[in-house]
Amino acid sequence: MLLGGNKTTRKIDNFAINNLKIPSIVLMENAAISFVKHIDENEDNFLIICGKGNNGGDGYAIARQLFSKGKNVKIFCISNENMSNDCMINYEICKNMGIEIFYKIEELDKLFFECNVVIEGIFGTGLNSEIKGIYQEIIQKINTASNNKKVYSIDIPSGINGDTGEIMGISVKADITISFVTYKKGFLNSKIKDFLGKIIIENIGLNETSINHLLKEYYLTPDMIKSFRIKRNEDSHKGDFGKVLIFAGSSGFYGAGNIVAKSCVRTGAGLTTVITDKNNFSLNVFVPEAMSFPINFDNINENLEKLENEILNSDVIAIGPGIGKSEQAFLIFEKLISIKKNNKGNTIKLILDADALNLLSENRKLFEKIRNRSILTPHLVEFSRLTGFSTDEINKNRFEITKNFAKKYEIILLLKGKNTIITNGEELFANSTGNSHMANGGMGDCLTGIICSLVGQKYDLMKSAGIGAYLHGKIADELVKKQYIVNASHIIENISECILNIFQN
Ligand SMILES: NC(=O)C1=CN([C@@H]2O[C@H](COP(=O)(O)OP(=O)(O)OC[C@H]3O[C@@H](n4cnc5c(N)ncnc54)[C@H](OP(=O)(O)O)[C@@H]3O)[C@@H](O)[C@H]2O)[C@@H](O)CC1
Numbered sequence: 010m011l012l013g014g015n016k017t018t019r020k021i022d023n024f025a026i027n028n029l030k031i032p033s034i035v036l037m038e039n040a041a042i043s044f045v046k047h048i049d050e051n052e053d054n055f056l057i058i059c060g061k062g063n064n065g066g067d068g069y070a071i072a073r074q075l076f077s078k079g080k081n082v083k084i085f086c087i088s089n090e091n092m093s094n095d096c097m098i099n100y101e102i103c104k105n106m107g108i109e110i111f112y113k114i115e116e117l118d119k120l121f122f123e124c125n126v127v128i129e130g131i132f133g134t135g136l137n138s139e140i141k142g143i144y145q146e147i148i149q150k151i152n153t154a155s156n157n158k159k160v161y162s163i164d165i166p167s168g169i170n171g172d173t174g175e176i177m178g179i180s181v182k183a184d185i186t187i188s189f190v191t192y193k194k195g196f197l198n199s200k201i202k203d204f205l206g207k208i209i210i211e212n213i214g215l216n217e218t219s220i221n222h223l224l225k226e227y228y229l230t231p232d233m234i235k236s237f238r239i240k241r242n243e244d245s246h247k248g249d250f251g252k253v254l255i256f257a258g259s260s261g262f263y264g265a266g267n268i269v270a271k272s273c274v275r276t277g278a279g280l281t282t283v284i285t286d287k288n289n290f291s292l293n294v295f296v297p298e299a300m301s302f303p304i305n306f307d308n309i310n311e312n313l314e315k316l317e318n319e320i321l322n323s324d325v326i327a328i329g330p331g332i333g334k335s336e337q338a339f340l341i342f343e344k345l346i347s348i349k350k351n352n353k354g355n356t357i358k359l360i361l362d363a364d365a366l367n368l369l370s371e372n373r374k375l376f377e378k379i380r381n382r383s384i385l386t387p388h389l390v391e392f393s394r395l396t397g398f399s400t401d402e403i404n405k406n407r408f409e410i411t412k413n414f415a416k417k418y419e420i421i422l423l424l425k426g427k428n429t430i431i432t433n434g435e436e437l438f439a440n441s442t443g444n445s446h447m448a449n450g451g452m453g454d455c456l457t458g459i460i461c462s463l464v465g466q467k468y469d470l471m472k473s474a475g476i477g478a479y480l481h482g483k484i485a486d487e488l489v490k491k492q493y494i495v496n497a498s499h500i501i502e503n504i505s506e507c508i509l510n511i512f513q514n
């Protein structure tokens with residue numbers, strides 16, 4: 010599903026009008042028809058509150074549609090001065106059709122009392138400043154009425170900034186928001202969840218393929234993930250699904266390595282090898298399918314030559330969870346990223362997480378070695394270390410900062426958290442799955458294991474990160490229906506079933 014904001018809405022609008030030659034009034038009509046599909050047939054008494062822009066125009070068109078179905082419809086017109094063209098056209102039609110239109114704010118309380126459903130089209134993507142005066146008063150009244158009326162917002166709850174989700178002074182609290190064409194970036198702002206209600210994205214007669222060259226940002230949906238699937242050939246063998254090398258875990262943190270390895274194995278990688286301390290015997294017990302490459306941490310140099318063969322033999326290397334920031338960890342990390350091509354002549358892909366990111370932050374010249382082949386998976390604090398931006402600055406400007414960083418270093422960036430963002434600097438995915446019940450240690454390690462496994466199975470880096478984040482969160486979303494806390498071990502045991510559900514349903 011396309012992800013957009015205020016500017017992108019105008020861009021799509023202009024393209025549809027000027028290139029596809031769809032008259033704007035037709036787009037408005039399509040919007041109204043798709044909106045009305047979601048209204049409960051049993052509802053009878055509607056109050057539609059309209060502003061003077063195209064969001065108000067949608068409101069008048071929706072009023073006509075409901076009126077033509079025989080519904081009892083009243084309109085509150087906030088202003089009929091300086092209306093947009095299409096708003097004016099629909100306003101005039103409503104008047105000509107004899108729909109009752111009210112203008113005085115003193116009449117509003119009675120109108121609320123008489124209706125069962127409020128539909129508001131005050132502001133959409135055109136809101137451009139703080140809401141004051143009569144607009145503020147009307148929104149306050151809608152929110153008071155909403156205690157016992159169903160409130161539908163057209164496109165965006167009036168008062169929410171479509172780009173940032175900021176509340177511009179005051180906002181309507183909707184029960185249902187029916188938005189057009191794109192999932193608005195502002196909806197990802199977790200602070201406004203209660204204002205959005207249920208979100209539905211509707212079509213206005215534009216096929217996604219005819220407009221998707223205009224924007225490269227997506228809100229991940231099950232259909233998208235399914236479309237990424239690479240089918241397994243009947244005659245394929247384990248060599249076709251990737252040789253994955255993992256450097257994760259160290260004394261006191263062996264669990265991290267075990268979780269990465271088990272997630273990788275369960276996601277379907279062909280062969281998984283873990284570089285681990287020669288004294289760590291837990292791997293074989295926890296993940297018998299994985300192999301180990303034992304390291305003598307007391308004398309790193311004795312391992313580095315043999316390690317070179319292991320690197321040359323691998324398709325993808327995941328580095329970071331639980332390795333610490335010791336000199337030994339650094340030497341192995343440096344060695345692992347020093348060879349770009351494997352024995353087959355293919356580029357060795359890298360997934361860098363946790364301590365690998367911290368080591369990178371402190372040794373920035375290493376960025377040269379990871380260009381064009383890496384996914385970095387920081388959480389907010391790790392990303393703050395990598396960029397020098399504060400966590401507040403990142404939160405306020407996630408899209409721009411992640412894209413600029415990915416472009417600058419030519420890597421795929423996956424910024425973890427609510428609505429994880431994945432970007433290569435041009436294309437961007439915002440994840441739609443995941444919840445706070447999965448916020449506990451080991452979760453990120455599990456994600457690293459899933460992603461490196463997908464890269465091994467020849468999914469490209471963006472898609473591996475996208476499928477991985479979606480799958481990881483989706484499993485947690487399913488599990489919280491029957492349990493309160495979701496740990497990495499719970500995710501691991503459900504990976505395979507969830508992949509089947511996503512790819513085959
Ligand atoms: N392709 C699509 O997706 C389609 C989009 N469509 C619909 O169009 C909507 C966008 O319409 P839009 O551009 O006319 O802007 P809209 O939200 O009505 O607001 C602008 C009006 O509000 C005013 N105003 C702004 N801020 C204000 C404030 N703080 N306080 C007071 N006034 C303020 C502003 O006045 P101005 O500042 O210009 O004087 C202007 O009059 C979109 O959300 C969707 O519903 C559909 O028709 C189908 C096709």
Ligand SMILES: Nc1ncnc2c1ncn2[C@@H]1O[C@H](COP(=O)(O)OP(=O)(O)O)[C@@H](O)[C@H]1O
Pocket residue numbers: 363388425426427428429442443444445446447448449450451452453454455456481482
């Ligand atoms: N509130 C939340 N909503 C959605 N996903 C979340 C939430 N909290 C945590 N997660 C997910 O859980 C994982 C936590 O990763 P991370 O912080 O690296 O954990 P750890 O380092 O302990 O393994 C990330 O994939 C993140 O997106």
Ligand SMILES: [K+]
Pocket residue numbers: 064129130131132133162163164165166167
């Ligand atoms: K609105």
